[in-house]
Amino acid sequence: MESLTDLKTTYWDLYKEVHGIRDRGGWVMDSLDAALVQAEIAILLRESVHVFAEEKRQQAEAVVRFEAHITSLMGMGAADRETAIRWLHEAEYTNGDDRQLEYVWGLPYYHLARKAA
16 A cells, blocks of 8 residues: 555646656645545546546657658758758757657657657
8 A cells, every 4th residue: 555645746746747847735645544545646637547647648749740741852952861860959959969859759668769769
C-alpha cells in the first residue's frame, strides 16, 4: 500500500503527463483521504488513454507531412535525405539538433535516428 505522500506524487506526475502542466494547489494535493487521491489517479489514468492515443495519431500525421516534405526537398534539388534534413535544420534554426527538429515538426522522438538506420 502506497503512502498518502506517494499517492500525491503519483497524482502530481500523472496530472502533468495528461495535462502538460502541474496541478498547483488543487484539492487533491490538500486531501488527507488516500481513497480520494486513488480515485483521482484512476480518473487520470482513464484520461491518459485518450490523450496518449490522440498524441500518437498526431505524431503519425506529422510523420506523413515530414516525409512528404523531405521528398519534396529532394525533388527541389537536395541530393539525398541527409541533405534535405540539413536544409530543414537550417530553415528551422535547430542547429543540427535532431531532437529539436523532431519537436518542431511534432515527430516522435528518435524518428530521424530510426529512419537513418
